[in-house]
Amino acid sequence: xxxxxxxxxxxxxxxxxxxxxxxxNFDPLIxxxxxxxxxxxxxxxxxxxxxxxxxxxxxxxxLLVTIAAVGAVIIGEYWEAAAVTxxxxxxxxxxxxxxxxxxxxxxxxMDLAPNLAAVIRDGEEKEIAAEEVxxxxxxxxxxxEKIPVDGTVIKGKSEVNQAAITGESIPVSKETxxxxxxxTINKNGYLEIKTERVGDDTTFGKIIELxxxxxxxKAPTQKxxxxxxxxxxxxxxxxxxxxxxxxxxxxxxLTLLVIGCPxxxxxxxxxxxxxxxxxxxxxxxLIKGGEYLEKSGEIDMVAFDKTGTLSKGEAEVDQIITYNKxxxxxxxxxxxxEFNSEHHLARAIxxxxxxxxxxxxxxxxxFESQTGKGITAxxxxxxIMIGNSRxxxxxxxxxxxxxxxxxxxxxxxxxxxxxxxxxxQIIALISIADRPRENAYQIVEKLKQVGIxxxxxxxxxxxxxxxxxxxxxxxxxxxxxxxxxxxVKAVEEYQEEGYKVAMxxxxxxxxxxxxxxxxxxxxxxxxxxxxxxxxxxxLMADNLNKLPYAIGLSKAAxxxxxxxxxxAVLIVFALxxxxxxxxxxxxxxxxVHELSVLIVIFNAMRLLRYDIA
Amino acid sequence: xxxxxxYLEELSCPDCANKVEKVLSKTEGVTEADVHYTTSKANVKYxxxxxxxxxLKKAVAKTGYQVEKTK
Numbered sequence: 001x002x003x004x005x006x007x008x009x010x011x012x013x014x015x016x017x018x019x020x021x022x023x024x025n026f027d028p029l030i031x032x033x034x035x036x037x038x039x040x041x042x043x044x045x046x047x048x049x050x051x052x053x054x055x056x057x058x059x060x061x062x063l064l065v066t067i068a069a070v071g072a073v074i075i076g077e078y079w080e081a082a083a084v085t086x087x088x089x090x091x092x093x094x095x096x097x098x099x100x101x102x103x104x105x106x107x108x109x110m111d112l113a114p115n116l117a118a119v120i121r122d123g124e125e126k127e128i129a130a131e132e133v134x135x136x137x138x139x140x141x142x143x144x145e146k147i148p149v150d151g152t153v154i155k156g157k158s159e160v161n162q163a164a165i166t167g168e169s170i171p172v173s174k175e176t177x178x179x180x181x182x183x184t185i186n187k188n189g190y191l192e193i194k195t196e197r198v199g200d201d202t203t204f205g206k207i208i209e210l211x212x213x214x215x216x217x218k219a220p221t222q223k224x225x226x227x228x229x230x231x232x233x234x235x236x237x238x239x240x241x242x243x244x245x246x247x248x249x250x251x252x253x254l255t256l257l258v259i260g261c262p263x264x265x266x267x268x269x270x271x272x273x274x275x276x277x278x279x280x281x282x283x284x285x286l287i288k289g290g291e292y293l294e295k296s297g298e299i300d301m302v303a304f305d306k307t308g309t310l311s312k313g314e315a316e317v318d319q320i321i322t323y324n325k326x327x328x329x330x331x332x333x334x335x336x337x338e339f340n341s342e343h344h345l346a347r348a349i350x351x352x353x354x355x356x357x358x359x360x361x362x363x364x365x366x367f368e369s370q371t372g373k374g375i376t377a378x379x380x381x382x383x384i385m386i387g388n389s390r391x392x393x394x395x396x397x398x399x400x401x402x403x404x405x406x407x408x409x410x411x412x413x414x415x416x417x418x419x420x421x422x423x424x425q426i427i428a429l430i431s432i433a434d435r436p437r438e439n440a441y442q443i444v445e446k447l448k449q450v451g452i453x454x455x456x457x458x459x460x461x462x463x464x465x466x467x468x469x470x471x472x473x474x475x476x477x478x479x480x481x482x483x484x485x486x487x488v489k490a491v492e493e494y495q496e497e498g499y500k501v502a503m504x505x506x507x508x509x510x511x512x513x514x515x516x517x518x519x520x521x522x523x524x525x526x527x528x529x530x531x532x533x534x535x536x537x538x539l540m541a542d543n544l545n546k547l548p549y550a551i552g553l554s555k556a557a558x559x560x561x562x563x564x565x566x567x568a569v570l571i572v573f574a575l576x577x578x579x580x581x582x583x584x585x586x587x588x589x590x591x592v593h594e595l596s597v598l599i600v601i602f603n604a605m606r607l608l609r610y611d612i613a
Numbered sequence: 614x615x616x617x618x619x620y621l622e623e624l625s626c627p628d629c630a631n632k633v634e635k636v637l638s639k640t641e642g643v644t645e646a647d648v649h650y651t652t653s654k655a656n657v658k659y660x661x662x663x664x665x666x667x668x669l670k671k672a673v674a675k676t677g678y679q680v681e682k683t684k
Contacts, residue, residue, distance in 0.1 A: 060628055103652070267627050
């Protein structure tokens with residue numbers, strides 16, 4: 001880098017000396033010598049590299065520039081030779097500096113990775129490399145230190161800044177039993193953490209790997225540009241030869257070589273993508289690649305899976321209405337039956353049972369789960385059935401009118417109600433509430449601001465809940481009581497209507513619809529690799545704040561790519577026309593070429609500063 | 614068939630990435646080479662019977678770039 005700058009400076013000084021001597025009417029020999037010297041200084045490395053690659057039968061832009069410069073000297077255009085090589089060296093210096101800045105966005109992120117971890121070994125506290133911590137080993141993290149591994153807090157209490165993972169800098173409180181992530185910062189308390197994942201396996205390690213891979217994923221536009229330049233360069237060389245035979249003008253042919261590499265065109269897309277993905281990564285938004293960045297720039301509809309997105313997904317048991325049964329007994333049976341279920345309603349029931357009963361449960365026998373309906377299991381020799389009316393209708397179990405009525409009242413209030421039966425006798429209703437997130441309404445508004453035409457909700461919940469949430473959040477529509485495969489169908493229907501749909505889910509039980517949608521967005525994905533793997537865009541934080549940002553950023557990136565491509569294509573044709581029309585010569589051709597590359601890079605760099613209004 | 618990631622010193626132009634890619638692709642034992650300007654990284658698939666990582670490094674060195682680390 002420094003060497004490059006030196007070369008540019010020396011060559012520049014030589015050119016200045018040349019022009020000065022010309023101005024003072026000194027012998028033209030001084031002018032010519034200075035210019036040739038400048039060309040040699042700036043072009044030496046270029047020529048060496050051109051020679052090396054030519055040996056391997058590769059034609060590089062360095063070769064074209066070398067031929068142009070040498071050719072210019074031979075025909076006595078010393079100034080042109082100096083200008084071409086100087087501009088080329090200066091341009092590539094500026095280019096690598098600015099691209100370096102875009103790369104730094106990612107490097108900065110990598111620098112957040114923790115290096116050291118404090119562990120107890122042989123009864124002594126020792127500092128070791130973070131990736132050498134063993135699974136299950138306990139690490140000690142003091143206030144102000146970076147958490148070196150993924151794991152669970154086993155002792156202590158503190159506030160943790162998880163910005164490295166989620167992009168949210170508001171500290172989150174952590175205590176015994178809570179999950180913590182490598183790369184996050186322990187603010188004010190002492191923590192002991194049992195290690196679960198280290199190094200590349202941590203969520204942070206995954207993010208880095210993903211961001212790296214994402215930048216290498218070629219967007220469709222990029223592929224098109226590369227294909228174009230593949231033919232363009234040899235085409236121009238051929239044209240240079242033909243034009244020499246027709247016009248006999250060496251200068252024209254040499255100029256053609258200078259513009260033979262459409263630099264701005266080749267770099268137009270990838271540089272915008274790097275900047276866009278870099279910006280996203282800093283804000284806890286992982287975009288899987290340029291293709292998705294381009295695609296999500298075209299999104300005009302957002303479909304939410306309700307649970308875990310519009311709502312917190314932390315459903316809580318609200319009421320237990322029993323029929324000739326003790327409340328605690330109902331809860332015990334329900335929690336035991338749900339022991340193996342990871343459904344959010346099951347989690348709520350188990351959580352409540354843990355709090356109220358303080359007993360431990362074992363795996364039930366004959367556990368059976370029917371997606372979208374409910375479960376059955378055997379507890380203490382009794383058949384326990386928990387689910388919605390669909391399950392009960394299917395099983396032919398009658399729901400008495402008074403029970404039905406109570407159920408309706410609860411559902412009108414926007415709660416989910418599950419029915420519990422023992423040996424096919426209904427013993428209780430458990431209502432579970434999962435309120436919309438506080439900021440959900442603003443998020444819907446913001447989505448409209450960034451250009452989303454329609455915001456809808458697809459949910460497995462019943463119509464009443466869906467209706468109450470949809471009207472509260474002023475959604476443009478909803479579809480309720482959907483099984484996972486129905487959500488897929490719903491997405492397909494919207495697509496047939498001509499919408500480009502982004503599906504937002506928690507990435508766990510809505511995988512099929514995330515895959516079907518034009519863009520699948522998983523949120524709250526810190527710690528869940530499955531979600532990161534399936535989604536095209538992942539919001540690490542468990543809140544909606546970054547969703548409008550992610551879509552706004554994609555749209556900005558998409559515009560940026562288009563601007564760059566249009567500009568670069570125009571430059572290619574303008575240069576070609578200028579050269580063939582004998583208006584552009586070696587020096588000016590190189591100047592325009594290098595300027596256009598820089599303009600494209602600078603335009604892309606604006607994406608690094610993108611922030612939602 | 615083995616896969617390796619070569620982290621190169623910062624590539625200074627998109628054409629340099631092309632150059633490294635072409636050179637690697639033409640190297641005996643390399644079945645696939647993918648070089649990225651924006652990350653200065655080469656993803657290479659190679660036949661370990663014909664070439665080893667050191668050989669790959671040497672091939673890259675011919676283009677004037679050094680491999681900083683491999684993974």
